[in-house]
Each structure stands twice: as structure tokens, then as C-alpha cells.
Amino acid sequence: MAHPTSAADITPAYLTWLMAQAVPGVTVTHVDMVEAKTYGEQFVSTAGRVIVNVRYGPGGPEDLPPRLIVKVARGVDKILAPFYENEVNFYNRVRPELDLETPRSFGAGFDAKSSDFAIVLEDLTLRGATFPSVLSPVTLDTVRSILSQQAKLHARFWESPRLRPGGDLAWAGSHVEGKVADLMMVGAEPLIQHEIDTVSFKREMVQRLRTTGPDLRNGTLALHRHQQSLPQTLVEGDMHIGNSYLLPDGSGGLLDWQLTCRGHHMHDVSYLVTTALSVEDRRAHEKDLVRFYLDRLAAEGVADAPSFEDSFTEFGRCLIWGVYIGWLTTPVVNYGWEINVINHLRLTTAFEDHGSARLIAQLG
CATH class of the missing domain: 3.90.1200.10 (Aminoglycoside phosphotransferase (APH), C-terminal lobe)
Structure with missing residues (x-):
């Protein structure tokens, strides 16, 4: 599936698809957008951040959080693609082995052709x-x-x-x-x-x-x-x-x-x-x-x-x-x-x- 470029693109189907790569058995049944932060707003510089409340269907892990942060590409500025790919690689290839205080990821993906990406992270304010x-x-x-x-x-x-x-x-x-x-x-x-x-x-x-x-x-x-x-x-x-x-x-x-x-x-x-x-x-x-x-x-x-x-x-x-x-x-x-x-x-x-x-x- 195409990675989102706006809050409206973050649908239950999309989150289910992306999160299933890191969380087998997960199903997202409902998404409510809480807040969307774009370039130049509240310390957002190289990527947008969308905060969503979610509900899950049966069959997935019981400890999934009710609120998520989704990092997405900064508009049409494709020059930053190396940053996006690098961070997706970190969360997919390094984060799972670390005993480190850094956000938990629930799925990440990068599309080299479009330079779009998404990373689904815990909302640290819940902690x-x-x-x-x-x-x-x-x-x-x-x-x-x-x-x-x-x-x-x-x-x-x-x-x-x-x-x-x-x-x-x-x-x-x-x-x-x-x-x-x-x-x-x-x-x-x-x-x-x-x-x-x-x-x-x-x-x-x-x-x-x-x-x-x-x-x-x-x-x-x-x-x-x-x-x-x-x-x-x-x-x-x-x-x-x-x-x-x-x-x-x-x-x-x-x-x-x-x-x-x-x-x-x-x-x-x-x-x-x-x-x-x-x-x-x-x-x-x-x-x-x-x-x-x-x-x-x-x-x-x-x-x-x-x-x-x-x-x-x-x-x-x-x-x-x-x-x-x-x-x-x-x-x-x-x-x-x-x-x-x-x-x-x-x-x-x-x-x-x-x-x-x-x-x-x-x-x-």
C-alpha cells in the first residue's frame, strides 16, 4: 500500500497492513485523528507527525496502546528521503534487539520510488x-x-x-x-x-x-x-x-x-x-x-x-x-x-x- 502523505490517508486498512509486519495478528478497526503536526509547527522539522486514537480487533496482542504517533514524509520535499529510509531501517533492523529507552515501534516502511515513509510509534505521553x-x-x-x-x-x-x-x-x-x-x-x-x-x-x-x-x-x-x-x-x-x-x-x-x-x-x-x-x-x-x-x-x-x-x-x-x-x-x-x-x-x-x-x- 502507498504510505500516507496526510492524516486523511491513515486508515484502519493502512495501519493494519503496516503494523502486521511487526505485530503479527493485529487488526486496526477504527482510527480517530487527534492532531496533525506539519513542517514548522511545534518543533516539527524533517517529518510530519500525526497522532491517532485507534481500536483493535480480536486476535492481536493485548498490550497494544490506544494512541499512536505516525511519522510521515514532509510534504513533497523528497530531498529528505535518505533521512526517512535511515530511520525506517533503524526501527526495523536495530530497535528490536535493543534494551534501550527509545520509543517502541509498531511498524515502519519506506518506498524508494515515491520517497514516502511511515513509522508507527508509541505515544510517549501515555507513559x-x-x-x-x-x-x-x-x-x-x-x-x-x-x-x-x-x-x-x-x-x-x-x-x-x-x-x-x-x-x-x-x-x-x-x-x-x-x-x-x-x-x-x-x-x-x-x-x-x-x-x-x-x-x-x-x-x-x-x-x-x-x-x-x-x-x-x-x-x-x-x-x-x-x-x-x-x-x-x-x-x-x-x-x-x-x-x-x-x-x-x-x-x-x-x-x-x-x-x-x-x-x-x-x-x-x-x-x-x-x-x-x-x-x-x-x-x-x-x-x-x-x-x-x-x-x-x-x-x-x-x-x-x-x-x-x-x-x-x-x-x-x-x-x-x-x-x-x-x-x-x-x-x-x-x-x-x-x-x-x-x-x-x-x-x-x-x-x-x-x-x-x-x-x-x-x-x-
Whole structure:
């Protein structure tokens, strides 16, 4: 069946067809649309989200939730197809084996011809989840909880041959290879330069760093090529604080797997810590948080992790990705003015604090 491009396309027949691939015996008998969020609305950037209440027929599992989130393609913008395919692959090929706090999926599909997709997810609010952003006060315990989930993910796939060519997870690519890498490092370049040229605060932010869009791009490429020679794992790939959620017991989970790939462990850690905390708190606690993460990585079974010193150096280098790809590529309409500005402020301040330009220049 064709994947939906609007809320009206999410019918009982469609959901039964898609969910049956992950939930044998399921039958959806009724769908009520609760809310549809499209591009530029309530933190929706690369995909639409439709919330539906559903009823099920007999014969399926008894623990299916009465409310679902259906992620769908963002209108007619097919340039984002690599993101959609990547996330469908994660939920179909990786999520079932993970003991990780991340949303449960009830079916996912991608059509290469149309670039349409759908992912049926649990509605985390039924478990009392809340969704932080840079506007939310985030405690150190919250950051530690999310870092613990990162460590669990990274440990499972640490130096795994499954991620290499010929492995069953080779589809994930890396920061320098694959469809997502091509989109981020080639396809996004004109968009980023347009943001620099037309959005005043972004232009002056880049000027304050005494750099340019092309220089940031070249530095990001140098970072990725360098880190390909270091220990690799599966990274979430876009781990700013807005791609997490908090449960009532204080534990945190990981959201949004569109950029997941083979990469360096500090890619996720650096982006989370820098966006989660105010400038003052990040300066005071980032070293302890990196040590905490490395302790959790060891507890999850990684005996040969890089030292704190090496990891913290890469933490500083990774900041260039957050500046260039993470938020220069993000139009203000995606998350609103204040969230956009504060993410830039935190990332560029950390970039200066760590001497990231110097650390990248050392790579040649």
C-alpha cells in the first residue's frame, strides 16, 4: 500500500497492513485523528507527525496502546528521503534487539520510488514523558541518565564488524559515506550558506568565530575523516537535548534516529552535553560528565575505550559538527527563534572555550 502523505490517508486498512509486519495478528478497526503536526509547527522539522486514537480487533496482542504517533514524509520535499529510509531501517533492523529507552515501534516502511515513509510509534505521553529543549532547565542527573543510554547503545556496537561493508548494519553508512552523509555534506551546503547569507545573527555568529561557511564545511570533513581512523560504533547522530525525552522517574530516552550512522562515541556525547546545559553549567561539569559516560561505557562491557584525555579532545573537535551541521542548517521556522539562537549560543561558546578551530587545524 502507498504510505500516507496526510492524516486523511491513515486508515484502519493502512495501519493494519503496516503494523502486521511487526505485530503479527493485529487488526486496526477504527482510527480517530487527534492532531496533525506539519513542517514548522511545534518543533516539527524533517517529518510530519500525526497522532491517532485507534481500536483493535480480536486476535492481536493485548498490550497494544490506544494512541499512536505516525511519522510521515514532509510534504513533497523528497530531498529528505535518505533521512526517512535511515530511520525506517533503524526501527526495523536495530530497535528490536535493543534494551534501550527509545520509543517502541509498531511498524515502519519506506518506498524508494515515491520517497514516502511511515513509522508507527508509541505515544510517549501515555507513559508521562516530557520533552526538554534548550529553554528547559535540565539537571545533571537528567544528563547522566541520557548519557547512560548513549553508553548502552555505543557499547553494544563498539567496533562491531556488523557496521562495516558486508555487515548487516552497513546500510547505516558513516559521516563520510552513504546517502545521509552525501545529503549532509553536499546537499546541505547551499542551504547552510543561504542561512549564513540571509539570517543576520547566523552571519555575525560565523564572523565572530573568524571563519566562513566553506571553512566550517572543510573542518567538518576533516573531523569526520580523522575520526574514521578511531574506534567506531553506532551513534544516534543528532543527539541535541531536543531529541530526548524524560520519564516521571527522572530517566531519559533517545529520540529521532534519522542521522544514525557509524561514528565516534564523542559525537553523541559532545552534542548532548553542550546543548543540554547552560554555558555556566557546561563549563563547570563537562569533564565530570565525560568521565561519567566513560565509566558507564566500561560498565557496559567496553574494555578498550579511549582515555579521558583522548575522548575530551575529540569532544572539543566534535563541536564543529554542532555549529555547522547541527544548527546552521536549521531554519528558524523549524524550532522557533529562541531555541535556534540559544543552541547556536551554547555551541559557538563551547567551540571557543575548547579551541575547536585549533584542534581541527591540527588534523591538517
